[in-house]
Amino acid sequence: MVGDSHDYLDVTRQAGNYVSMLQPARIAFIPAALLLLLTVASHCGAEVRVEKSEHGAAITIDGKPFAEYWTKNGHQPIIWPIVGPGGQKMTRQYPMGPALPGEATDHPHHRSLWFNHGVVNGKDFWKEPDPKKGPEDDNQIVHRDFEKMDSGKTGV
Secondary structure, three states, X not given: OOOOHXXXXXXXXXXXXXXXXXXXXXXXXXXXHHHHHHHHHHHOOOOEEEEEOOOEEEEEEOOEEEEEEEEEEOOEEEEEEEEOOOOOEOOOOOOOOOOOOOOOOOOOOOXXXXXXXXXXXXXXXXXXXXOOOHHHHOOEEOOOOOOOOOOOOOOO
């Protein structure tokens, strides 16, 4: 066993609801993956920018959208949309926006790119919470803050 579940999630009671706080070292691979992509782009002479947005932080490469980190979408932070080099969206639109023609509307917990666990301390962080069940089913993964956000040859 790698470790106890508390190594990954610190479940606290806040304002009458259970809220999970991911330990920063445990979710570092998501920003690390974006940082790797941004570093590769910067070595190719591309201008990489990260700026605060309505939903969290938007990343552009040479002025074109690349990805947006949403601090909350559903019950967790996500990265959506992710845009390929030709401008094509790399993940589906549903459930973050209206489904495109022919796009499946199953699995509403599949929100583009996200980090998640199954059951931890009796809470299922994989599925969407059931609002009818109340606080015992409230399985939020909460973004705390941005410590630093810089643009340039290397992203921070």
